[in-house]
Each structure stands twice: as C-alpha cells, then as structure tokens.
Amino acid sequence: MAKAAISKLGCALLGLLQQRPSSGYDLRKIFSTTAMTTYSDSPGAIYPALQRLQQRGCIRGSIESGSGMRRRQVFRLTAQGTAELRKWIARPVLRADIIRGLDEVMLRFAFSEQAVGPSASVRILQSLQAGLASYIRDLHAQLGAGKTTMPTSGRLALESGIKGYECLLRWTKDALGTYRSRNIAPPRDGRPKDQEMKVWSSELKETKKLKN
C-alpha cells in the first residue's frame, strides 16, 4: 500500500507540520509569506495534498471549533508521517537530484536538523558537495567544447549556471564548517543519536491577505 512517492509539495507540508501543527490556511500563509514562495499557495494544490497525506496515514486532522471561533482543521504528523519525512530527508543526494531538483535538496536540508538531527544535515551537505564538484567538472568540459561555436547569450547562460553551482559549492563548505565548529561528529555510518526538536518561525503568524 502507498507505493507512489509523496510529491514534493507533500514533503514540504510534512516538514512544516513537523515543526508545528497547522491548518491548511496556516500552511498557505507560510507559502505566500516566507521564502517558501517557490511553492504554490493555491488551495487547489494544498487541500488535496493534505487529503492525500491523511489517506496515507501520514497526518491526522482534528477539527477545532470553539464558540466564537472559525472552524479550522489542524493537522499533525503521525508516527508514520514522521518516518516518511525522515526517509525523504535521509535519501542520498544523487546527481539527478542536483540537476533536476536542487530546490528539493535544499528543502530537505532545511528540515533535516529538526526532523532528524544535525548529523543528517552534515550528511546531506557532504553528498551535495561531492555531487556538485563532479557535476561542475562536466559543465566546464561542456563550456570548453562549445566556447567558440555558441552565441554569446548561450555561453553566458551556461556560465551563469556553472557560477551558480560553484557558489553553492562554496556555501556547502562554509556550512560544513559551521557544523564542524559546533562539534557535530561526521556521520561515519549508523543512525544519528541526536533528536533535538525546536519550534522556529514563530513569527510567521502575521496576517497577510490571501485571495482565493
């Protein structure tokens, strides 16, 4: 049962719900207010996604309706949902992930510390670093091959991509340094022993208009 993979949006929702139980509307607000605008805040995407997650048993919603309160359904992760979230985060970073879904890798990294622990963050950074270094080499080769025949804009576009990856590679090293200075043991293998759970982004409660 539940063979198909959870969609990227679904994983993003799992990650957010792990940080704090929320209603669909809360989640839409996050997507429309914060740097997560890369994801859609449209109800036609979020509510069906929540339903799917619930059918899978990853989340459970409870309707809150006190007197003088609007009806709202608050979703929480189930044990299974937590497991799925961790599985998603712990997936190895392959070249395909770097090429087609770098944003998803960054999302996994963003949730990694809270949902699994710092060692998972380090693991993502390490495989990302390796994958980037290898891919950058290939891109340089491609640039060298077509340098003379490509039009300026094409060459520049390729260069922009390469520079972006190089920038990310530098950031990866910095980030690893941050964790090293915090004395996070490099994850040789085995499971992480840390499980710190903190709630952040508490300032996301601000009101903001949302049109349907």
Place this chain on the structure above:
Amino acid sequence: MAKAAISKLGCALLGLLQQRPSSGYDLRKIFSTTAMTTYSDSPGAIYPALQRLQQRGCIRGSIESGSGMRRRQVFRLTAQGTAELRKWIARPVLRADIIRGLDEVMLRFAFSEQAVGPSASVRILQSLQAGLASYIRDLHAQLGAGKTTMPTSGRLALESGIKGYECLLRWTKDALGTYRSRNIAPPRDGRPKDQEMKVWSSELKETKKLKN
C-alpha cells in the same frame, strides 16, 4: 484560438528548432546530452509537445525518408512559431519569474541573441538585475527577522538561497559588461534592429544511447 500559454518545454523546443530544424529524437538527444538535462528527454513529454506546437501552427514537420534511411520527421519553425518564440523571450522579467521560474528566464536569455538580437539579451539582463536586487533586499530582511529563532539548517538554507541570488546578480553585471564592450546599444525602446542568426552547438550530433 490558441489562448493557453505554451508550456516551458514547448518554448524550449521552439528555441532549439529556431537554431536548427530537428527531429524529436534529435531534441531528446540534446536534452539528455547537454546542460539542458534540466528538461525531460522522455518521449512521452517531447512527442506530445511537438504535436501541440504543430496543432498551434508554430512548427511544421516534414517526413524525410530516403532509401536506406530511417524514417524521421524533421520539424521547422513557422512564421507564427518565430513570433511566439520572440514574444516569449521579450516578456518582461517579473519577480514571480525570478522566484518560481528562474530557469525559464535563463532559457529565454540563452535563446535571446539568436532569436531576437543582442538588445533583447541586454533587456532581459537589465530587468533581471533590477528584480534580483529588490528580491535580495527582502530576503535579507527575512533572514534578519528569523535569525535567532530558526534552526541552523533552516537559516543556512535561506542563506544559500540568498547567496545564489547574489551570485546571479554579480553574473548579471558581468554579462552586461560583456555586451557593453561589444557596443550593444542599451535598448531605450522600440524594436531591435539586429537579427544575427548563427547555428551553434554543431557538436551535439554525437551519438549517445537513449533508452525508451
């Protein structure tokens, strides 16, 4: 008629076909071989996309079948297809484009010089530069607001995004410098008068396996 927008993949195909008439298989090879791997090389995406473009009147395919040759259908841009390609490239770069579809902006830039002319490239770079500068300001504000409450991985992820945009902004300035040194007049308004058409990426003919 033909109100719905052409999909991103469709536009990518238009751009490639403008550079050189190609069969579906040729296009798949480009997507699987070059830095355009970000786009799918699956036949289930490309052949239907080509059909849609043909139904719209943007491209026209002609079946080539000499003796001792495999049947292959080569597609060419029509006048309307060229117009649609130019319209897509000339679209102003909005913040939404930067947030949700930066890759599409870069694709438009990559094709801009051949399909429209250097002044179109410059125009894209200028609006991109402005949009990036403004967006980066907002992201810095967000980072400052949540710096203390966010977990390390979340903060680092946001920083990585910001650094990526800053890197792109620097590239934008470099690229504008390249065009300035080539004496491309800044496009005050009106249409570009240049229309240089060269064929590049002639080395993409190399063979490479593609599994169905």
Place this chain on the structure above:
DNA sequence: AAGAGCATGTAAGCTGTTACATGATTAT
C-alpha cells in the same frame, strides 16, 4: 539470424493550475 540501437509514438495516472463556490466571522 539475432541483438542493439534508431525513431516514433500511445495510454494510464498523478499532480498542479485556474477558476469557481460556499459559509462563517470580523471590521467599517
């Protein structure tokens, strides 16, 4: 003759987009 690669497609399924729809509650 057999297998690998060329070249084109189709069909099912899922997901996101866009647009619409519905009530309840708070503000003016």
Place this chain on the structure above:
DNA sequence: ATAATCATGTAACAGCTTACATGCTCTT
C-alpha cells in the same frame, strides 16, 4: 448592513512521468 477576510473545498484542464509498444536498420 455591507464588505472584507477567514477557511475550506471542488471541478475542469493541461502537462509531465512511467511504462509499454512498434517497426525499422545496422552490426556481428
């Protein structure tokens, strides 16, 4: 009261993914 906002949904549509299917040609 009326409008705006809260909060949740649904329905039609388009596009991509995955998997399958089909013949033809070249190599060995």
